[in-house]
Structures are given as structure tokens and as C-alpha cells.
Amino acid sequence: MHGSDATGSPYAPHTDDERARMLEAVGAGSVDDLFDIPDAVEFDGEFGIDARSERETRRLVRTILGRNDDLTELLGRGHYGYYVPSLVDHLADRSEFLTSYTQYQPEISQGFLQALFEYQSLLVELTGLEVANCSMYDAATALGEAATLAERVRDTSGHRVLVPDLLLEGRRSTLENYVAGTDLAVDTYPTDDANVDLAALEELIDEECVMVYAENPTVRGTIEEGLESIGELAAERDALFALGTDPVALSLLQRPADVGADVVVGDASVLGLPTSYGMGLGLFATTEDYLRQVPGRLVGASEDATDRRAFTLTLQTREQHIRRERATSNICTNQAWVALRTAMHAAYLGPSGMVDLAERGVTRAEDLAERLDDLVGATAPVHDRHHLREFVIRVDQPAPAIADDLEKRGFAVHVVGDHELQVCVAGVPDERIDPFVAAFREVIR
Amino acid sequence: MHGSDATGSPYAPHTDDERARMLEAVGAGSVDDLFDIPDAVEFDGEFGIDARSERETRRLVRTILGRNDDLTELLGRGHYGYYVPSLVDHLADRSEFLTSYTQYQPEISQGFLQALFEYQSLLVELTGLEVANCSMYDAATALGEAATLAERVRDTSGHRVLVPDLLLEGRRSTLENYVAGTDLAVDTYPTDDANVDLAALEELIDEECVMVYAENPTVRGTIEEGLESIGELAAERDALFALGTDPVALSLLQRPADVGADVVVGDASVLGLPTSYGMGLGLFATTEDYLRQVPGRLVGASEDATDRRAFTLTLQTREQHIRRERATSNICTNQAWVALRTAMHAAYLGPSGMVDLAERGVTRAEDLAERLDDLVGATAPVHDRHHLREFVIRVDQPAPAIADDLEKRGFAVHVVGDHELQVCVAGVPDERIDPFVAAFREVIR
Amino acid sequence: QYEPLLSEKDQTRVEIGGNGGDGGSPLPDDLTRDSLELPELSEPELARHYTRLSQMIYGIDSGPYPLGSCTMKYNPKFTEDVAALPSAAVHPDRSERSVQGTLELMYRLQDYLGRIGGMDAVTLQPPAGAAGEFVGIRVAAAYHEHEGEGHRDEVIVPESAHGTNFASAALGGYDVVSLPSDEGGRVDLEALEAALSENTAALMLTNPNTLGLFERDIEEIAEMVHDVGGLLYYDGANLNALLGRARPGDMGFDVMHYNVHKTFATPHGGGGPGAGPVGVVDELAPFLPAPRVRENGASKSEPGYELFDPEHTIGKVHGYQGNWLVLVKAFAYIARLGDEGLADASAKAVLNANYLASRIEYEVPYEPFHHEFVASAGEQDAADVAKRMLDYGVHPPTTKWPEIVPEALMTEPTEVEGKDTLDRLAAAFNAVADEDDETLEAAPERTTARRIDQTSAARSPRLSWQALESEGDDE
């Protein structure tokens, strides 16, 4: 318990005697002597941060976070609150996984490398593309990386990246930052029920365009019906087709490789993480053609000196620690441990569980929409399309007031128009649906 | 995810195909064919227990246990709610510790054996006795085992076991059950401020007596002042002196070996477990003389075939799986994992932390007693003795009503007389003391 | 590979009170010890110590663990989460009204177990299987005493029974009458007839027995025991064979214990804690340990729960209510699986035992077995076979017991192993079966420690680091 009641770090094991002997060994009279900081920039103030016992610290955080309301979240949009099996917590928390560094010494990191290799393989199956990296930060940054990839691999002098008009602000803004240092500019194409307006897109897409980005499902929960057409349009114009999606959607919806997608991005942490205030896992997959332009880490199979299969980080010459300013990305620390959790969750579900989870995202959304549609003062779904997990409701009363009232009753929903709300069923426990419908009935009166 | 949505066990990995192939291999048409149960005793009913998903099951337990009130417990008596460091949870939960069996194959159990060996060594230091076992169930059963040990090792025809008049009912009743199959009978000696009444004891103790049991601290939190005298009395009459205590008390109070104790029992889980509705860890230590009569498992050091130090369960011929009805106890499954946790917690504290924890049990009790004593309508401590952790308060108003009122304000205390309450400071966070004093002031008015 | 003892990493002596010179002790010297000497290590050092120790342990997540009669199931991770809920951490002396959640969970678990065993009343207090047996014995004694039959002083136990049966009966003060098996490995009815008398307090049986065989004559056995006024006790160690297919209560058993750390998948924890709830028929309910939990009938809409002492209770066998946190895990397991899950567990446990037996070269003399079987190592030494199996990366079966099978390899794979794992396990059995004695005696070779000398450990016991140090001093 060195230090846990003392004033030093509770995680430094030195006894006074040891410290003295160490100072003697280095020939210093005190630890202060070891610092070579000019007086002028020495800090002799205080931070004013009190030390606390472990128990007190836990209580402090619990107290602070206890101020969050306990709401049933019907918010979706890449963060679904799917139940994460306890298995994932217990195994990912094994300290060998949790506390190890990036696998630059593969001989003592085989377990993590294999887990990441399996994660990559999961994405290869889901996307149909040949290459998936170990992770980007989240969907927004993965989209940014897709744009810079497009700039690198496209021979054209083009500079436009086309994104849907409804693109989430966080993604759009991040993308703008990622392309700020390039010649690229972000342009918008219109949508219809959140689906791509193909006619409009065809007009907008030209030789200036290096990438078209679409999402499936769309931000309104509709299933995109024009993927193949987008793929063809992009291919004709020699633009990359980047598709935004996630592992659960991919379990059921059209396979990106089958619709001509060149890059797939999104938040893979829909599996593996609870809603975590936006913390995510950037999914990034692409075709073999662009392998040497991929950002981020890649795990590859190899052999060790005894010719046994072994895994290692590979193609590292793409990366910043070797290529510096000519690297494919500046990413270093990534989301490896989240990728581990996602792989574990997917493995727990298995293909039948993943397909089932996705299909229930369709049927449960249908069921809820039908129940809301039955209420006087509400129409759902607004869009005459197939939906996955989320859909829009039209309400007679002003939407913001209804959302406020719902929140008071313990439910969080999106306002997407003066008289439009958006709700998501994924991750919402079955037994919270009835209370939600009841609350909805009350508040729209 | 085999079975997690299916109707079978979610923890049985068989696919339908595998099951079919296995049945074929054993030459059975169906699993039913493998059962050899006469029709008359076959069960064709239902339990009526619904299967639930993992998420639903967690919610069920959370909902049920959520009906427990959130009280600050000042209850003590062997269950103190000392803060258990997170380290203990995380390391003891490693599945190698948690899920392994008793170490009958020591070659693949060295880690657990060493941890238990270290636990035994901890108790040897704390008690000063040479032998500590791997665990009994709790303080009560350890006391029962001490009595049967006394019967085995005493040559006298004696049959009396002497215990204090204030002995907790759970301990007394358990002791009675343990000696029910022997010639022993449990008798009571009087106490003074919960301390042994030495004069009375001297009269009661005779050649019929095989064991005298005392506790330090006593059930009222007073520190026993007559330990050496008890030890001498017992030795003179050839009776065993069994002392009830715990690892925190032992860190500060007189060492059992120094006062002539032959056996030490108690709940060692005051370290390592939160209050767990009485779940405990029976501490059992004794002198080398009685080694071969000790109940329960013992870990010993040995060597392996390469002469390296190795650990193993030893002296197993005392145990039921070998000696059957002549075993020193019927115990088989014990509290090994709790012993691991206790050893971890003690190691986390270290000797300075343990002494400090005990000393704070003295000073914080003093401080609280003083503050309560300052209130009109209360006197504390009632007993003019030194206290560890707990003490008695005399109140002008009826004690049960005061305890009820305190509970309504979020504090649980003991009623020990019409106008006497008992409170315990150990494990109570510092910041709950002021509110307790404030609540106390209110309710005694 | 070797991990030093904590005491080899550090020993720090803390002086107490006036002795240390700081005079900081709040107690007079004559009430305190002089000093305390123990390792003083930092959190990172301890994390490494125990991580390293854990790496030298084979657990259920390491591979198959086919210990006969031990039912080494996979322990679902989520049960740890529910037992770790802050609301589960309550003091045992709380008022009943402030622990309604705890009481409700106990009430529900009593109810579940009653249904599963076909028993009318259940106590959760016994902290282990042997403690459950002892409760059964004490309940039987109290019952007979109450019936004016206090003279009954014998408990009959089959030779092949678990050692705890003998020890628990003896602890209860009974003479143990050992009962031989018949040629088929089951209770010998003639021998039973001979053993039964007006002095019989109870017969303790496991069913299926330790050979995995169902006692087909159980109805007749029950009648014989009841005819002489004895009680029939069911040792629940093998209940995992029968879930949803047969219930002790329906077979005529009067009292039984459940091993929740076997049948209901709570972790074994390296030896414990477990829990050994006891179920009884109505007639014996008044004798169960105090207190039990019941609905208090205070409110129709929201049931409340209370503790009560059975009328003729034997009192307590544990200071409080047993191993509460273990009971929480058992409840969660049962609630998760439900009827079908529990029945499926038994079905696949039996299928697995039969499949594994069909794949191994060792002879299995007794059948039809259920969830476990006992193979014979034949000319080989069963204990050596076990040591050698360690080298193949699997946990061996229980050995040399029951003695009815020469060089017994008592094997219980449980339902959690799939075909691939069973094939791997069978391959390990068969590899060892083909090896010579020399190889077996030299085993294990690939484990953390090589074969450990048990004899010298027992001859000169060194049970603490203090003993090792003083030994070092002597040298």
C-alpha cells in the first residue's frame, strides 16, 4: 500500500530506503538534482488538485455521473446501445489485452495480432472487400481518411467530394477538416426520403469528382435503394464510391462489393461498446487495388523462424513512424481495443445472431411505426421505404415540445423537423416499447 | 451464439449436426435412449421457470436487488464493509483463479497453491501460531470445528465448552449443532462490559472443560483485557483456549500466541469481501501440536522432480475423501477464493496499512463516541474500556424507536438493550459520519 | 516461470505503539502486539504477482475439465456481474424491511430449487455440499427425536458414496454402516435389507451413483427405508444428470442437498465457496435451519418477504445465511436457462459422457451410465495416467475412486464441451493408454511444475513462509 495514504503516487513502488540507494547509485543528492530545468520556466505553483483515496475517487466519479438522467435512448445514428454480452467485458478486460502496447514486438503479441487479424477478416466477409484495417477513430474520421485516400489514388485533377445533403454535421465537419490541407472540396448532393436522388447525382458527378459518399441505411433509417446505380455512376466517372454503414447493417443489407463500393467506412462499435457519448471505432475497408494507400495499421499472416504461422503488423512503410510526412495518414494510436471488443461481440453473435439482430432491426421498427401510426396525431413512418432500426414520425403538434415531454417521461428521441421526430428501436429493450408508446400517446394529445 | 435465442442451454456448444454424429457414434437413436430412468419416476412435468436472455436476467436480478434500501451500515460484528480495492476484484476475477477446482493436480495449480500458502503465512504472522488452514466457511463454523478439535485432542473425559454469555446467536447455535454428535455440551460464562468475568470463569472452569472461548474485540467492541489470564486458566485446567478475532484486530491487538491461545477462529473476510449478507471466510489457526487434527485443507511446500520448490495440498489423510468417517471434519468445498481475496487485500494494505486500519478503528470509534456523548440524551461509550470499531450508546429514549428513526434517515444500527444502541465506525466513509451525528441528534430529541 | 513468494519480495516490520518510538498507538502497550512483519508492496507489484500466479493455474477457460462428480461446467461471466451489484452488498444484521430485495431473491431461489428437486421446502443456509449433508443429518436426528425415535444411531452409506457422506454422518454422531454394491454397481438390495433396522436413521444415496448408473430400484429402496422408519437422503452431487427428467422428491427421497457450484454453474473458485441448499418434504420442513424466508402477506399487489424460524428448527449451521453471493449467481443461472435450458444441459451432459466413453480405449465396466462414467486404467496406474494427461494439455479425470473399478478414471465432461473438444480429450486418453509405465511415471513434463513429491510434503510439513525461513536458518 505504498503511498496510498502517503502524498506520493500510489503506483510508484519506491520505499524511502530504495530511493536513497538509487540516488546514491546515480550520484545525485536529491531527485531535484536530476532535473535540468532553467529557473525561469520552473513551476513553483500548485495545480490545486486534491489527492483522494481510491474509494473517494470512485465515489466522486459516481456522484458526478449520477447527474446524468436515466433515459431510454431511441437515438440511434450509429450508436445503438445493443446489449454487449458480459463475455466481452470480462475477456477484453484481461490485462494482457487492455494494457499492452501496439504490437511492434510481434513475438510476444501473437494473441492480440490474431484477434485483430480476425477482426479484419470479419470486415472482409461483411464488406466483400479484400482489405480492412485495424481501426480508425470513428465513422467521421474514417470518412475523412477515405477522402484523402481518394485524392491519392485518383489520377484526375479532380477536387470534389460529394456527400448527401443530410450528412451528419459531425461527419461533414470532420471531413472538411481532413480535406482542408488538400485540394479537395466537399459538395452536397440532394436526397429523396434520405435516399440518393440519382438524377441529381448524375448531374453533379463529373470528372472533377474524386469520391461519392452514400450511407446505407441512411441517416433517416431508410434503406438505400440506389446503391448499384451510385456504384455505376462513380465507376463511369472514375470516382471512388465510399459507402457508410456498420457491421449489423452489413449482416443483412447488400454487400458493398456487390454494388461497386471501393471503400467502406462507418462505426463498427455498434457491436462491442455500449453508447459511450460518441466514442467509436472507425471501420475502414477497401479493395486490394488501394492496399498500399490504406491508412492505419494492418495485421498480416507470416511465418516465424520455425515456419509456424505467425502474425505481424505489416506494410508499415505506409505509416507515420516510418514515412513521416509522406505517410498515408497521421494516425498512430488507434482504437485497437475497441476492435477487439467488436470482434468478440460479433463472434458471440455468430452469423445467425448477426443476421437476426439486423432483421429484428427491420421488423421491430416496422412494428413500432405501425403502433405509432395508429395513434391520433401521428403518422409513421413518414418515408414510404424499408427501414432499418430507425424511422421518422410526423406529428401534428410541434416536434420540439413533444421531444421535451418525452424526455420528462424518460425517453430521448430526435427532432428532425418542426413536426418530425426520429426514433430508433435498436438496443431498446422489448419491455420499454410499451411504455414508450404509452408516453407517446400522452404527449401528442 | 448457439442457443442464446434457442431453447437449449446457451452454454452447450453442440450444433444439430454434431449432436446427430455423436448419437450415431454411441449407437443411440436419440438422447432419450441414453437415459435409464424407470417410467415410474420419470418427471414429465414442468418447473415453470422461463428462460431469459442474459440481458433480461441481469435486469431481473438488478430489479429484485434494487428493492434493498441504500443504507449506511454501522453494524459491524465481523462484517465491516471495509473498502475492498479494485485490484482485488480484477485479479481474483481472473478466470484461472475463479473457475479452477481444488488443487488435486498441483502441477497445474501452482499459482493458487502459492496464493493459499501465502494466505496461511499471513495468518501465521497475525496469530503467532504455526498452523493455519486454507479456510473454514465462517467464524461460526470455525468455532464449531475448534470444539470438535478440542474433543479430539483432549485426553480428559471432559465435555464442556465454555463460551461468553453474549456470544452471537448464530455462532452459539452453529456450535451447538457441531457438538450435537459429540459428548460435548456448551456452557456459558458471564461477562463484565462484554469482557470475561475472570472470577466467574475461574469458578466455572474445571477438569470437565475441554475448551474456553473468548473474543477480542468483544461483541460490544470492547478490547478484552483478561486474555493472558484466560490463557493461564485454560492451561491450568488442560483446556484449549480458543480465541475469536479477525485479521484487522490481529494487526494491532495482542498476539494470540502471546496470551496462550491454542486455536484462533473468526471471520477473515473482513478483508477481501464487502458486506455480503453474512458470507464469510472462517479463519482457523492452531499450534503445531494439533497439526494432524486440523480440519480443512493445508497447503505445504515441497519439491518437484527437478528439485524446484513447489506447493501441494498436504496431510490429506485428515480429510473426508480419504479418511471418510474418521476425517477431522466433513468439510470439502471450502472458501478458497475468498481466502485468495483476503490475502490480496492484506497484501495491498501491507503491514503499515493493516496497523493503520486497526488504529483508525480505535480512534474513529473514540471520536464518534465523544461526539455522540456530547449530545443531550445520549451517553457513549457506555463501557469504560478501550474500543475497537464498535461501542455501545445509552439513550434516554427507547432504543428500538431510535433505531427505526435512524433507518428512515438512512442509517442501520444495532439495538442491544431497551435503551442501548451499538454502532460501528469501521467501513463507514468519513463523509457519512457528520450526517450520522446530525441524524442521531434529530432522532434522540 | 518461478514466481517468488510475497515474503521473498519484501518483509517490512511495523513497530506498534511505544515500541516503535513514535508513540502513535491509540492503545496502551499491554493491549497491543509489539510489531507486525509482512510484505509491503505496491499495487503494480501485486498486480504482477497475482497475474503471474494466475498464469500457473488451469481453469475452466483453459480447456476441458472432466473431473468425475465435480461437474466442472463453464461459469457464465454475467453471473459475476450480478453478484457484484452494489445492491447485493448488504450487512447480514439489516432489518428485514431494508433488505426486501435480498429476501425476495432468496425466496425465489428456494422456490426454484424446490421445483427442480421436487421438494416442498428449501433452506439456502448450508455453505457447501458437505454442510448440506450435515443439515440433512441433523434434520433427520431432530425428526427422529421429535418422533420419539431418538435411539436410531445408524446411517447407511453405500461404499461408493462421496467421502463427505461418511464424514457428515459421523459429525452428526451416527455410526456409519457401509453398504456394498451389487454386481451391476448399484445398491445391493439384500445387503440393504440386512443393514436396515430399527436403528436406521437414514440411507444416503447419490442417484445416478458415482458410477453414473441410475439406481433403478429406487422406489423399492425408498419403500424399504421408509418401512423401517428411516429417511432417504439424496446427495445432489450428480443432479446434473437428471434435470427435467427425474426429481429426487418423486423417487421417494425425503431430504436432499443441491450443489449449486456443480449443477448450477457457480464457479468452483479453486476449492470454494459453493453452496449446498437443502430441500425436504413437508414432514421435515419444521426442522430446517433458522431462519427461512417466506412471503409476509402484507400486500397483495407487491409481495413482501420476512424471515421466520421453523417450528422445530435445528438452529443454525452457519453464522448467517450461507454463501449469499454464490446463491445470487445460482439464481441468475437458473433464471437464464429456464426449464428447457436446464433439461438440455442434462441431455447434453449425458450425451457427452456417452460419446466420450465411446471414443476412448480404456474399458468402462459399468453401464448404462449417465453424465459420468468410470473407466479402468487396467494395468496402468490411474494416478500416473492423470499426470501424463496433463502433458497433453487437458485436465485429467478423477482417479482411483470409486474403488469398485480398479484404477478408476472417473470422467464427467459436462454439457459445455463440444464434439471437437471431446475428440481432443479422447485423443489424450488414448495417447496415454498406449504409453509405457516409465513414461507415465516421469510425467508430467510440460507443466509449470514437474511431478511434485507429496510424501515429503506430508512427512515434514512446511505450511508457511515462516516455516521455510526457519528451515533455511537451520541449514
Added chain:
Amino acid sequence: QYEPLLSEKDQTRVEIGGNGGDGGSPLPDDLTRDSLELPELSEPELARHYTRLSQMIYGIDSGPYPLGSCTMKYNPKFTEDVAALPSAAVHPDRSERSVQGTLELMYRLQDYLGRIGGMDAVTLQPPAGAAGEFVGIRVAAAYHEHEGEGHRDEVIVPESAHGTNFASAALGGYDVVSLPSDEGGRVDLEALEAALSENTAALMLTNPNTLGLFERDIEEIAEMVHDVGGLLYYDGANLNALLGRARPGDMGFDVMHYNVHKTFATPHGGGGPGAGPVGVVDELAPFLPAPRVRENGASKSEPGYELFDPEHTIGKVHGYQGNWLVLVKAFAYIARLGDEGLADASAKAVLNANYLASRIEYEVPYEPFHHEFVASAGEQDAADVAKRMLDYGVHPPTTKWPEIVPEALMTEPTEVEGKDTLDRLAAAFNAVADEDDETLEAAPERTTARRIDQTSAARSPRLSWQALESEGDDE
């Protein structure tokens, strides 16, 4: 030892929609894929798979981890508990009033970090150190643009800087001007003078630098940079050297990032997630990413918190607020240690580096270093030295970088190692120092995998089990 891939244990193809014949799909075929083929395994099988994988990983609880510039501290277990609180799991689109706890924690952490770094305003959004650098670069660009200095197109980076500095500047569209070191291993002031110009947007510095040396001329450097209108960026990777002794803000830095997974002990997770909050001086605060957190002033007695967009914000660099769960852990660590704990951590980190350096036989050319030092393997190949150190059961240092030291062994023990561990680590260094090249090139011999062929892995990349299978098909 070898653990099969999940795909080698099972591959199950699930047909979707009409294709499967069950017609169960709720979507028309043209909106769905045909099938999904992945491993379908049970929970016990997965528990064993990942347990086995974990056993093939060296983590911080396995032993010393002296990777230079990586600050591999012990990760306190309790920080996992607070991040796992159910109240921490909230959706990022929640209304501000419903996540007051989350906003308060972020506000407090912003405040803590500001004090520790001597910065006026902090954003928590960057999800990693490199993302923090990128924010710094973007903030600098926006600032210069706002000041009418949009022509500035150069960022100066010392040769010995972390690779991310170069890459982040390049991602921001800047030309990178590489700055040589002086003979002492520090910034060469003359070279700096030459590099600085009216085109200089920023100088990125680590202090102490990657040799562990404090840039003594930091005040002069700051003045020089500021004189040409540039900004001074602090790379926080080495902040663990300075806690409580010096603050970047006091040295003249305008913008900095913090690596909470280094300095504040959040776990590295096998590569991530980390978090890279960015602090700036007042002048740059209007350019920080949106949104930030501030008190809303609604109530004096109980402060409330709200999000706001800085006036000239650069927008976002993450879809939401970065790696929230990591931020919770960092907050808990800082709140646990407080002023004295943080200062003590740096003191002992520096003591440890100096002590370790004094014990090893390899030459350490540059000093006085602080929390890390760079030794030279001399005639040996540093990468081989690292491989051989694995055989001694310790993690090796970072190798071959910074290139200013030939065959660099960049070593940072951090404060969590005690003298005994440092002695053991030194013994491993010294054992390897005495070995010949042949031995080194054959290393490692005692690890799970032997030396792995990196060249062939890169030459014919096999990045998925599908690739391995199709390769198998080709053969």
C-alpha cells in the same frame, strides 16, 4: 501453444431471404445480401479462445515495459470500474440537460488539464495524440488565416521528433521543414534561425525531447518563433517528465496536446484507444473544435453545464466528443493522485530513468536526460538486441530511433517500476550486451512465436483468413 483461428474452428453460412428457402427475411431480396459466412461458436468456446489469445500477449502486468516515448505506466484497475459505470453509457445526441454529469466531468477535466499544462482553454475532442497534433495544426492555420496571414505554409519539426508531428503537419497541408539537432542533442538555434521566416506557421517541439533532454533555450526559442509570427506547439508525449515542475504554458508554448494514455495512465489497449486533448492560450481559444463545455451560470448553488461553439471554431475532428470512456479514466487518475501524486510520478520517472541508465553497460551519449534516455547498442543491431531481450522475460526499449543515436535503445521505465525490477531489467540489458551477433540474430527463442519474417509478410500480404484460405486453395 498454437491457437486456431476462429474460422478454423467453425464456418457457418447463413442464407438470407428467399435464397435460404425459409423466406423469413423481412426485406426484398434486392436489398439484401445473399448469405453471411462466419464462425458460429458457443460462449465457452469463445471464452477459451480469447483466454488463450490473451496468454500470448505481454502486458503491463507481465513485467517492465520500457518503451521510450510510450510511457507504459501501470493502469490502475479502479479506473476501469468508473468507466464501466452505467451512468457513463450515454448517447452522444442526448440533450445537454440530460447529461449534466457527463458535461461536468468534461468541464472538470478541461480545468485539470489546463492547470497541469498552464493552458487557458482545453478541448477534449481529439481521440489520440496525433489527432491532437492535427487539431493544433488546424487551429494554427485558422488563427493565421484570421490574422490575415494565410500565406504561412511551413511547419518546422526537429529531426528527432515523433513521426506523427511530420504527418500531422502534412495532413494539415503544410510543408514540413526538418530541423537538425545541435551537438548536444537539442534544437540548433542557428538552424532554427535559418528555418524561421514569414512563412513559418508553427514550430512543433517535444520537451524534454526524444533524447530526454530539456530544451534549455526554450524561452529563446519561443521568442524567436513568436518574433516571426509563428506559433509554438508542444507535443505532450513526454509530459510525464515534468508534472508539477514545469508547464508548457509557462515556457511560451501556445498550443499543446496531452496524451492521457501516457501521462495519465489510461490503458494502451494494444494500440488504442487513447485521447489527445489540446490546450491553448487565450488567443487561440476561439479557434478550438466545437463544441466545448462551460458552466451555464444558471444557478449559483448547483452549477450547470452547457456546450458551446468557440467563435471561430475549426469545427470538428471527430464525429462527437472523442474517446469519452478514456477521458473518464484520465479524470479518475488525476483526481486520485492530485498535485503531490502527479509531481511524485514525474520525480520517480526521472529517478528511474537515471538509475536504470547507471546500471546498464550500453553507452548513453546524451545527458542530462529526464524520464527517458537513449542508449546506443554500438556494434550490435538494436533491433536484434530487442529481440534477445524478449528471451530474458522483459519488454525491450524502442529501437533505432531517434536516429541521432546510432542503434538507438530508447528507454523509458516510468515511475511504476521499483528498484528490484529495474535491476532485473538492467541485468537483461547487460546479458544481451555480452552476447554475440549470432545469438542475437537467432533470438527470440523462448517466446510464443520465434522471430517473425516481416519481409515476406509485406511482400505477399495476407490480411484475412479468407486470404489464407484462398492461398491454401492455390497450392
